[in-house]
Amino acid sequence: ITKSRYMPPFLATDAGIPLKHDPRLTNKQITTIEDWANAGAPLDTPTTTPIKVTNEPVLHPRADMTLTAAAPYEGSTNKTNDYRCLIMDPELDTPAVATGYEFVPDKNEFVHHALTYRMTADQREGVDQRDADDPGTGYECFGGVGAGPGGLSPSGRGRGSELVAGWAPGAKPGIYPDGAGLKMQPGDFFVTQVHYHYVHAAPPDQSQLILQLGSEPTENYADVAVSQYLAPAEIPCMPDEKGPLCDRAASIQALTDEFGPAAPVIANGLNAVCGSTPEETANVDAEGISTSSCEHGVSSVGKLLSVNGHMHELGRTFRMTLNPDTPGEKVLLDIDRWDFNWQFSYVPVEDIVLTSDDTIKVECSWDRNLINPQAEPRWISWSEGTEDEMCFSTVATIEPRE
Numbered sequence: 001i002t003k004s005r006y007m008p009p010f011l012a013t014d015a016g017i018p019l020k021h022d023p024r025l026t027n028k029q030i031t032t033i034e035d036w037a038n039a040g041a042p043l044d045t046p047t048t049t050p051i052k053v054t055n056e057p058v059l060h061p062r063a064d065m066t067l068t069a070a071a072p073y074e075g076s077t078n079k080t081n082d083y084r085c086l087i088m089d090p091e092l093d094t095p096a097v098a099t100g101y102e103f104v105p106d107k108n109e110f111v112h113h114a115l116t117y118r119m120t121a122d123q124r125e126g127v128d129q130r131d132a133d134d135p136g137t138g139y140e141c142f143g144g145v146g147a148g149p150g151g152l153s154p155s156g157r158g159r160g161s162e163l164v165a166g167w168a169p170g171a172k173p174g175i176y177p178d179g180a181g182l183k184m185q186p187g188d189f190f191v192t193q194v195h196y197h198y199v200h201a202a203p204p205d206q207s208q209l210i211l212q213l214g215s216e217p218t219e220n221y222a223d224v225a226v227s228q229y230l231a232p233a234e235i236p237c238m239p240d241e242k243g244p245l246c247d248r249a250a251s252i253q254a255l256t257d258e259f260g261p262a263a264p265v266i267a268n269g270l271n272a273v274c275g276s277t278p279e280e281t282a283n284v285d286a287e288g289i290s291t292s293s294c295e296h297g298v299s300s301v302g303k304l305l306s307v308n309g310h311m312h313e314l315g316r317t318f319r320m321t322l323n324p325d326t327p328g329e330k331v332l333l334d335i336d337r338w339d340f341n342w343q344f345s346y347v348p349v350e351d352i353v354l355t356s357d358d359t360i361k362v363e364c365s366w367d368r369n370l371i372n373p374q375a376e377p378r379w380i381s382w383s384e385g386t387e388d389e390m391c392f393s394t395v396a397t398i399e400p401r402e
Helices: 027-038 121-133 248-259 263-273
Strands: 065-067 081-088 096-104 111-119 162-167 180-184 189-197 208-213 222-230 289-297 302-310 315-322 330-335 359-367 392-398
Touching: 081 121, 081 248, 096 111, 096 162, 111 121, 121 189, 162 222, 222 289, 222 302, 222 359, 248 263, 302 315, 302 330, 315 392
Parallel strands: 180 222
Antiparallel strands: 065 208, 081 189, 096 180, 096 208, 111 162, 111 189, 222 392, 289 359, 302 392, 315 330, 315 359
């Protein structure tokens, strides 16, 4: 038993604002556990002593609706990173509000992450056409879930689709505060983009989206919005690494060959959005550490509900700061030891209201030493695959109300 076993790596540090449900143990608690383990883990109470929960248990939403795709999706190991869009239709004929949600992966060994988008009735024909044009359940959707031009902008924000929920390893169910929820109109439906990562098998998967519905009229609820804030990922080879894919243009072309023309959109576009070029963003120090950052104006105003950071398996640190380098600066999330399997949405203790005058800065760092030593050396950019990287964050807010 080591300290790392008891100190979750995916945490907000003391540099950030206080957050609810902090899972950290103090150094004293860790030492107590180590001493107990080293002493042979003796029991000081009868084995029949009931275990009492000292913290709030994880609450699961009521399953008022359980949505799935029309049939299980079965991919192939011929496509290691498979992005599949699955239509999940609540078949509403009256307005409704989802006051809680939970994405339940079926084959969680192969589900890398999932993003759920709220779509409107006027988008249904285009989405159905994409589904019909692609054999099997759902449709391939690298770069975006919408129909026609409804892909991703260079900022990572959807065109023609609205991100409302997500899941990654370690994520917990979402239950909104009283009086808030996801408002849905008749004809609205969901498209869940699932990233499957296949290596040795590709079993059929029928993941679920569970919804808890509000009992009051929709006008009694404030709508929840989810916005995204990204930074570039440009992680060049170290000086002692050689290979054709250490050239960025060659690496981007390889990503385009794998994921299609959408692959370079965010990788290239984010540099423009953030006022830099790939060459200016790219950096790696003698220890193999690469860093990146970007500032964005707040796109969804209202009371801050939760914050979340997302990187892949090379991630080292993540930080999100509200109004950096000002007297009102607040570090909303500071993860000093990233672990892909600990991806939570964190809820602040204090009430924080985001306005259109505010700025959010996201900062990420990565460690090239975490790359599989058997892999061919290459320049790593922002892209879809587990072996690629991201600097992605979401912020959930509750709309202001009179």
